[in-house]
Amino acid sequence: MTGRGLKTLSIATVVFLMVGFALVFLWVPMDADQGFKQKIFYLHVPLAIVALLGFVAGGIEGYRHLKSGDRRHDANSYVFIHISVTFGVAVLITGAIWAKASWGYWWVWDEPTLVSFLIVFLLYCTYYPFRYAIEDRDRQARYASVFAITAGAFVPLNFMAVRMSESVIHPRVFATSEGGLPDSMLFTFLVCFIGIGLLWLTLVKTEMVGKKVSGQVSYLRRKLHDDGAGGSVGGRIAPSVEAK
Amino acid sequence: MFDATPSDAVGYVFSAYLFFLLMVLVYIAILGAKFQRINRELSELIDELDAREESSV
Numbered sequence: 498m499t500g501r502g503l504k505t506l507s508i509a510t511v512v513f514l515m516v517g518f519a520l521v522f523l524w525v526p527m528d529a530d531q532g533f534k535q536k537i538f539y540l541h542v543p544l545a546i547v548a549l550l551g552f553v554a555g556g557i558e559g560y561r562h563l564k565s566g567d568r569r570h571d572a573n574s575y576v577f578i579h580i581s582v583t584f585g586v587a588v589l590i591t592g593a594i595w596a597k598a599s600w601g602y603w604w605v606w607d608e609p610t611l612v613s614f615l616i617v618f619l620l621y622c623t624y625y626p627f628r629y630a631i632e633d634r635d636r637q638a639r640y641a642s643v644f645a646i647t648a649g650a651f652v653p654l655n656f657m658a659v660r661m662s663e664s665v666i667h668p669r670v671f672a673t674s675e676g677g678l679p680d681s682m683l684f685t686f687l688v689c690f691i692g693i694g695l696l697w698l699t700l701v702k703t704e705m706v707g708k709k710v711s712g713q714v715s716y717l718r719r720k721l722h723d724d725g726a727g728g729s730v731g732g733r734i735a736p737s738v739e740a741k
Numbered sequence: 742m743f744d745a746t747p748s749d750a751v752g753y754v755f756s757a758y759l760f761f762l763l764m765v766l767v768y769i770a771i772l773g774a775k776f777q778r779i780n781r782e783l784s785e786l787i788d789e790l791d792a793r794e795e796s797s798v
Contacts, residue, residue: 598753
């Protein structure tokens with residue numbers, strides 16, 4: 498993953514987000530049940546889906562790292578999880594605001610959808626202390642990959658368990674048995690979803706470019722000082738893509 | 742179901758979108774600072790390399 502196409506990706510992200518939010522506030526009809534506050538849906542739900550997909554993608558990259566031993570996959574896994582955790586913060590905050598507007602409470606503890614997302618989020622928050630508790634960079638990468646695979650497999654299982662559970666008040670927006678979304682709302686949702694997905698991809702790509710350049714700078718410094726340290730233990734806390 | 746007044750609902754919706762926008766801007770600012778640091782390190786290395794070449798000539 499390199500910086501190629503980053504400018505195009507950034508422009509596409511801004512365009513999709515601007516068009517999506519313009520549709521939300523200027524075009525899509527008001528929800529008959531929730532009214533204006535339902536507009537948080539077009540931000541909150543895409544963020545949640547993209548964050549969860551990012552966690553699964555982090556697990557896939559962890560698997561590819563274990564299979565190939567290529568450190569780039571470990572760096573990808575780290576960045577996917579890192580950006581998804583950041584999106585997770587946004588999911589929890591926007592969800593709490595929507596809950597307060599709709600239900601009168603910032604948080605409802607007996608609602609499976611909310612609590613399950615919080616569990617997934619907290620699980621991934623442990624990724625950082627777990628990773629940085631291991632000093633040896635190779636072991637750190639291997640253990641982090643195992644964590645990413647296990648937690649990544651937990652995400653869809655958790656999602657299915659929540660879907661099968663009896664929801665108390667959280668809506669099942671995409672359930673066809675409950676009517677689903679009208680076409681205009683679905684179209685607006687898809688534009689916002691693509692925009693948020695592109696934002697995730699842009700941030701991932703930018704982080705990866707940073708890691709690659711940072712790795713090249715470290716390589717140059719080692720070559721210049723010829724200290725033979727290798728830089729594999731301690732020092733940097735996040736994985737970098739080392740130059741050959 | 743609890744129902745926020747329409748003016749409350751507008752406040753909640755805009756605070757959610759504003760939070761998202763601020764979060765993205767803060768993240769971009771952090772990335773910018775990181776790239777500036779890398780750029781500075783690279784400049785230092787190039788200066789060091791130039792100094793070495795000059796001293797060896």
